[in-house]
Amino acid sequence: MKALLIVYHSMTGGAAQMAAAVERGAATEPGIAAHRIAAASAQVADVLRADGYVFVTPENLASMSGVMKDFFDRTYYAALDRLNGRPYAALICAGSDGQNAARQIERICTGWRLKRVADTLIVSTHAQTPEEILAPKTIAPDELARCAAIGAALAAGLALGVF
Numbered sequence: 463m464k465a466l467l468i469v470y471h472s473m474t475g476g477a478a479q480m481a482a483a484v485e486r487g488a489a490t491e492p493g494i495a496a497h498r499i500a501a502a503s504a505q506v507a508d509v510l511r512a513d514g515y516v517f518v519t520p521e522n523l524a525s526m527s528g529v530m531k532d533f534f535d536r537t538y539y540a541a542l543d544r545l546n547g548r549p550y551a552a553l554i555c556a557g558s559d560g561q562n563a564a565r566q567i568e569r570i571c572t573g574w575r576l577k578r579v580a581d582t583l584i585v586s587t588h589a590q591t592p593e594e595i596l597a598p599k600t601i602a603p604d605e606l607a608r609c610a611a612i613g614a615a616l617a618a619g620l621a622l623g624v625f
């Protein structure tokens with residue numbers, strides 16, 4: 463059975479809901495095992511044993527979150543040249559922008575020679591003030607449906623072997 467690894471980090475809950483939606487979408491494909499792992503716990507062995515990837519991170523200070531970056535820092539060189547050609551998608555939870563986090567993840571995945579198989583999805587929580595930014599987030603159902611669709615598409619492509 464092919465495996466889809468979903469690595470995520472979240473501080474106020476938005477990216478966590480998005481990652482859970484990706485997993486729900488992937489679960490609609492019976493031939494795929496989806497594993498959702500918090501970035502702080504994800505190890506290089508998790509990366510090596512997966513057949514495809516979804517990375518989900520907040521944008522913090524015009525960057526992917528530090529915990530997500532730490533995941534890539536810990537795993538990048540141990541996995542280099544061992545993932546070539548595998549498919550991935552990236553999802554960003556942002557207050558208002560998200561472009562830099564998207565660029566960073568795409569650049570790292572290019573280094574890993576992964577193949578992006580969906581447009582990077584940026585979900586805006588429209589959090590602008592410190593109070594809004596620090597408040598727990600609720601991602602709208604239509605946005606979660608877009609996350610789930612990415613999970614379903616990746617899982618279906620993996621199952622069919624089309625990537």
Ligand SMILES: Cc1cc2nc3c(=O)[nH]c(=O)nc-3n(C[C@H](O)[C@H](O)[C@H](O)COP(=O)(O)O)c2cc1C
Binds near residue numbers: 472596
């Ligand atoms: C320290 C910090 C820095 C942030 N910087 C940005 C930023 O540069 N661009 C942006 O669009 N949102 C920024 N945000 C807003 C978060 O991306 C937004 O609150 C998002 O919902 C966080 O995802 P999470 O709920 O999964 O933690 C920042 C939030 C924090 C806490």
